[in-house]
Amino acid sequence: MGFLSPFSFLFLSTVAVLISFYFFKKQFDRQTISSIYLWNQTVKDFETNRWHNKLKTNFLLFLQLLFMIALVFALARPYVTSEGINSDHLVIIVDTSATMAAAEENGTRFELAKEAVEKIVNSLNNEQVVTVIEAGRIPELLTVKETDQGKIKRLLDELSMSYEEADIKESVKLAQSMLHSASGEIHLFSDSVQKEMMQKLTLSHSITVHNFGTNNRNISLQSFGVKAESDSVSGVVTILNEEKSSKTVSLTISSDEKKLKELSVELPPNEVTVVRINDLAKEAVYEAVIAEKDGYQLDNRKYAFLGKQEAPTVYAAGNVNSFVIKALQAFGTEVVSVSKNGADRYVFSEEEEGSIYLLSGVPAEQWPSGPKLIFSPTEGGPLKIESKKELSVTLSGKSDPLLDYVDVNSFYLAKSYPIRESAHLQSIITSGDETIVAKGTSAGAPLVLYSFDMEDSDWPLHPSFPVLLNNSITYLAEHQQALGTFLPGKSEEVTYSSSTSEAFITRDGEKLMEINLSDRSLTLPKQPGLYELQEETKSGTLSRYFAVELSNNERTARVEPSFSLSINHEENSSAGFSQQDIWHWFAVLALIVLFIEWEVYRYGIRGR
Template sequence: MGILVPAFFGLSLFIGGLIVFYMFRKQYSEQVISSNLLWEQVMNEWQATKWWKKLQRQLLLLLQILILLLMMLALTRPFFHKEGIDGEHVILLLDTSASMATVIDEEGTTRFEQAKTEMRALLDKRSDEQAVSIIAVGAVPSLVLNREQNERAIMDAVGDISLTYEHSEFQRALSLAKALSQQQSSGIYVFSDRMTEEELAEIDIDGAFHANNIEAAEDDNVSVMTFGVNTSGDQGAAIVTLKNESSAQQEVTLQLLADGDRVHTQAVSLEAKEEAYINVEDLPAAVYYTARLAEKDSYPLDNAAYAFSSSTTKPVLYLIGEVNPFLHKVFIHLGHDVIQAEKLSDINEFAADSIIVITTGGDEQADQVLAAGRPFLLLASGEEEAYPLEASLETKNTDELFAYTDVAEIYISQGRGQPFEKAGLADAVMKSGDVPLVQKGLADGQSFVQLLFDLQDSDWPLHASFPIFIYNTLDYLQGEAAHLGYFTPKEQRALQLDTAGEYSVVDETGMVIDTFDGDSELFQAPEKPGLYYLADSDDQRKYFAVTLDDREKQTVAEATFSMYGNEAAPTTNVVRSEWWLWLLFAAFVILIVEWEVYRRGIRT
């Protein structure tokens, strides 16, 4: 404890002055009276009075002295020291990924809720001079507060952050935190379950860095890793992958549902860390299927997975012009009917369920493709201008075109051509640095996929992932009548809908959670994983599933750690906490009491 301005103790002279004032208050003169019998009675009563009753004669003086004393002490600004937090600028990073929904105790507290509690406890240690910035870490980091010092605003901001259920990209968030920490000494605090020292390798942190990874109390998570259904006619077959993340044997009950009705139940025993594959035959035909675990564990988000029935008819493929022979063989192997033609004008009428595969041409050809009114796969021509590729290949996370494919080992020597100019909406789903190599989107209401490289310039056709990519591409171009496929949390995508107008977004329980205008270009999926459907005014439904990123299907927390950049490990930071406001408040309360005493006439 200490005093900031001890000079104000000199105001104690006013207390002495008050006492002197009372000493010179009005005096009574001596008078000769005929009898003192009455005065003796008064003196006897005074001597018999309790001591606290006698004190009332000087109560006003004591209260006024106390008021002056408290005000003097407040002016001296007394303080005490308490444990503080590092940095003039405190930067907090809160993980909003799906794994933070893991339950950590019997009361149902999640890692996310515990992280908020620990953030508030940390903020209670800050001094009034320390500014606070808060970053919500999701797929894209969000700066919630920037150098805020108002305590209420800071606490309200912490309470307003919610889970995004995305996979958190900490590299982007740490880069943002480093940029914020440049102007003054800063302390960075991360509240997560996956932060590792390796993620700091590319980020040069000069000041204090603390990663608080919140562990779960129970190690009992079993997850549905993958779920797929192959339908043929009026029957289907499923394969489910279960993984036991715990360090002990687990007994679980697997349930399969077809259009919401349970059609299969199976008990499964999993050894510690075991991954098991379960095959189920003779499933009834349905629009959507659900694989779920009947038991509740600490992480319910990965206890269910969804699959949709595949189309029973394969579209006719119209191959226009020269098409790579490897690609042609893949089409045949996938069981499609293939019709070849030199020019689009050679086709009198396109089949109702068909896809055009064509090499890039001029504007006239583009107009003809759009006029055909069919989805199309646009291939790069070997005659187009080539440009080198210097960066490694990257695909958009969880995009449906690259499901079950790995492009890390394929080679593309150069890119060719330009993105389709007449596309109303396009998204580059594979790039080399900033150079797009595969894009998909809509053009005049029709789906399209464009390859911006010549297959002759790549070894991709020799890899097992190539026919899978072509299968996914044709499935995307064909579309589905009853379902919209899979989305990541809050993913935006253009939809092919049969009718315009307003649609209701309905969750698995039948609750309407949002609305969507069918005339809009982009649909944004809900943030929480689960099964949903779009319903029009006639209650025609199109189902879709919001799925977890595969990296969010594990709940093992990393170890908590601290680093101090280029500095030596500092001593414990101590902050000063002043309490003069409490003294002023006490003086004000006593002033009210003093006035009431005066009003009641308890005075000398």
């Protein structure tokens, strides 16, 4: 309990004044009389009602004291606090990322979060409005200024996991924009939001972060890749042990439910362990699984695609540098030159499975539809290439199979073509903010882009340059029969065969969804796992695998403590509590006591 006007307690000093009135009330003098005959009946009545008279006198004092105390408490404006929301507008943000599926003692973190949201909704009154935001890769408004609690609860029941990496910052910004300058609170339900991250944001309203989870036990399969050797396949697996003690786990490599390898791996605490696997049988798809029953199972599985084993044919068009052709031929790749026709356009033969196109200085409108390795891109096009400019920052490379056995730091590059549209590209080598080498898709086909002229670099003079080119060709070849690995729920451009009559996505032989062939953008499933894209063509069924996997940030089950922040980024200990005034109850009590006192006084007057 608290008091909004504690200085009103000074009026309690009047209690002493009231008591003093009883001390100084009229006293009777002792007198001698000749006879008490006439007083006998009065004395008998007095003796009979002695206790009643005493009680009447004391009861009036008690009632008057109670009246004054209740009146002073009402003036002090007391209040009580309870869990709930005190503001008129509540914005709820629910994290639906993959780590919310981690198991706790009483359910998953996501289930616990929804229960907590429903508890808060139950504490609201009919005048308070609620806005609900799903924090996914792109924040989504689920309902705005809703007062119907039943509707809000139904919405929460229907809310499911997106498995996407949540953009918490953008979700909070959206929540603040919904409140504008109005009175309101933001409550965020997640598992690993850090106070430091929130303190870096500009807060216009107080925010309470409810982080759920206590189980930090987790073994995470961080990466998995395979590579064809002369007569077998080798693989590399990295495993993170997030526990404080060493752990021994069983690692299984399989393909199409056929076990290929099983190893026992010792994992030091809080470290990443690299496991190398040799002598695997050649398969199209490999699955790595950690047999560990920790609280977070989604990061215990990964997939890798080997691709076709036959060496692909590379069709070269444009001013392809001779060093590039010789480097490819050194790895046994067949390179076929493509010439122009009379209309000054390159004519590519009928596209065959396994073909890769090496293009240098070829305009984007002449690009074939298959997988492409591009040098010296021309200005404009779908990637919005700009004119070549000088570079002032040294090159740096990211961890990627494209750079296996490649020393980027030893390369020199003077100029490059800036790329301004890279939504479907992943930067592999950069110079400051400029992308030098990237991989991804264009018009649904795999693409590797070298955004420079070979004459501006010393790359061909380095021993690892042929390795880099071979890694690029390997990437393009693998992504012909396998679409690759994607994030949950992401939209990707996909190219279908010209004779495809229908297409659909299956998992474990079960048809999940049909595909609209007129829409080149395909929204992938949210549930992590291995899927198959099947096309019905004139020549039969064409199948391509793809995997939906968690982002790197979702491959850890860490938990952060809950916290509340005011707009000044200070800890807000009163957040999540509502303040209820109770002064009117004391005022009502004072009125009731006053009425009782009046009745007691009237009874005393009549009895005289």
